[in-house]
Amino acid sequence: MKIFPAVHYTMGGLWVDYNLQTTVPGCFAAGEANFSDHGANRLGASALMQGLADGYFVLPYTIGDYLADEIRTGPISTETAEFDQAEKDTRARIEKLMNGAGTHSVDYYHKKLGLIMWNKCGMSRNETDLKSAMDEIAELRADFWKNVRVPGSADTKNQELEKAGRVADFLELGELFAKDALDRNESCGGHFREEYQTADGEALRDDVNYAYVSAWEYNENPRDAKLHKEDLVFENVELKTRSYK
Amino acid sequence: MKLTLKIWRQASPEAKGNMVTYPLDGVDGDMSFLEMMDILNEELVNKGEEPVEFDHDCREGICGSCNMMINGQPHGPQKLTTTCQLHMRKFNDGDTITIEPWRAAAFPVIKDLIVDRSSFDRIQQAGAYVSVNTSGNTQDANSIPIEKAKADEAFHSATCIGCGACVAACKNASAMLFTSAKVSQYALLPQGEIEATDRVQNMVRQMDMEGFGNCTNTGACMIECPKGIKLENITRMNSEYLKANI
CATH class of the missing domain: 3.10.20.30 (Beta-grasp domain)
Structure with missing residues (x-):
């Protein structure tokens, strides 16, 4: 029997407020898709618990509260400049994917990205590798948008096109992922920076400088994403280091 | 190869x-x-x-x-x-x-190989649920005693993943194994009793409306089911259906 470690879950997700609303008004993110419950660590069944808690106990109240103010809004017309713009942008993105130079398959890029992430942004990471990962991903992303090959048509069900849209997102998120790991000069939870460890190889946390949630604001290019720090405030417990020894 | x-x-x-x-x-x-x-x-x-x-x-x-x-x-x-x-x-x-x-x-x-299985979703939606108040005063599910044999049976019925292999294997394209597993999962538990009558009637009605065939007890569904869902579920659904209609 072969046993192999594999990526199973990524910590973090869409920023939401206390009501699970994202930065887009009226757009709520629940469960594994949002960042809110589990911080820097991930234990078994975390995603399940988050999905259940959000779905059973939070959203039934917060969405209702949001909709209460919209009760007299009425149907929203699609004949607006904003709608036209969104439609145009989406069409342009699809067309761009369909009309690449056709050199490499979507899987080719997905695998290349996976290898960079696996080698340089894994559980154990360091400054040199993270910096080069950012450059490699940016280069791969540029190549993807120029040379990706998506067969078939955009007017029928097309799983390659669906996959291309996801890989395009991964190529942005991957670089942001490395940037975030680079910003955090400490080891905590699932983030082990090789530079920050104790003499016997344990994670070395820096609560003075890094007791915050990193919320990154989208800004076209991932390396220009803007950092918003949300302080972690502990009122009833004090921060301690967990030891299994 | x-x-x-x-x-x-x-x-x-x-x-x-x-x-x-x-x-x-x-x-x-x-x-x-x-x-x-x-x-x-x-x-x-x-x-x-x-x-x-x-x-x-x-x-x-x-x-x-x-x-x-x-x-x-x-x-x-x-x-x-x-x-x-x-x-x-x-x-x-x-x-x-x-x-x-x-x-x-x-x-x-x-x-190609992708089929639309939303008919299964609609059968589920017709009754495969229990209504629970989540107002914050929800009763802990574990506080209701359930005998082990029944809990195990219900759990086994609940392992149905809704893939549709039962329908594909059946010469009548019947969805009885799927629907009966979803009915049984609740019929075996006290939490399911409140909506028992409506559940089986609504789910069977939906199953018929979707155009699935009837069961002629061939048993191919059970042989091909990747989760080993048993024919006893169909027997249980039939008896639930009879009970609901008397």
Whole structure:
């Protein structure tokens, strides 16, 4: 029997407020898709618990509260400049994917990205590798948008096109992922920076400088994403280091 | 391993489909069936052809989306196994493998091997739930004692992943095994009692409306079910249905 470690879950997700609303008004993110419950660590069944808690106990109240103010809004017309713009942008993105130079398959890029992430942004990471990962991903992303090959048509069900849209997102998120790991000069939870460890190889946390949630604001290019720090405030417990020894 | 694949290709729900033959080389026995399909698709994309569309998600046997009729058997030759967990070592070098979508009027083909199984969702929505107040005063489920044998039975019925292999295996394209598993899961527990009458009536009505056939007790569904859902569920649903209608 072969046993192999594999990526199973990524910590973090869409920023939401206390009501699970994202930065887009009226757009709520629940469960594994949002960042809110589990911080820097991930234990078994975390995603399940988050999905259940959000779905059973939070959203039934917060969405209702949001909709209460919209009760007299009425149907929203699609004949607006904003709608036209969104439609145009989406069409342009699809067309761009369909009309690449056709050199490499979507899987080719997905695998290349996976290898960079696996080698340089894994559980154990360091400054040199993270910096080069950012450059490699940016280069791969540029190549993807120029040379990706998506067969078939955009007017029928097309799983390659669906996959291309996801890989395009991964190529942005991957670089942001490395940037975030680079910003955090400490080891905590699932983030082990090789530079920050104790003499016997344990994670070395820096609560003075890094007791915050990193919320990154989208800004076209991932390396220009803007950092918003949300302080972690502990009122009833004090921060301690967990030891299994 | 060198294989010859005969695969159903159909461009859209309206299009007339046909079987297309693809030779495939370099298949390893340790690959899963879906990984073998991935290899084929990558070859097709690299040649500038359209890949074979098939549904898949978890690839660990619990989501119920990797539905393929393999050599005339839903999910292929291995018992109690979904397509994603079927390995190529079950086949021999030089084999010809026929791959088709589920065939049932209530599962229309969307494209190639992908069928629309939303009829199952509508059967679920017709009654496969219990109403629970989540106002914050919810009673802890564990505070209601349930005898072990019943809890185990209910749990076993609940392991149905809704893949539709039962329908695909049935000569009548009947959805009785699926629907009865969903009915049984609640019929066996005290939490399900309150809505028992409506549940079975509404779910059976929906099942008929979707165009699934009737059960003639052939039992092919149970043989092909990747989760081993038992025929006793159908007996239980029939008795629940009778009870509800008296």
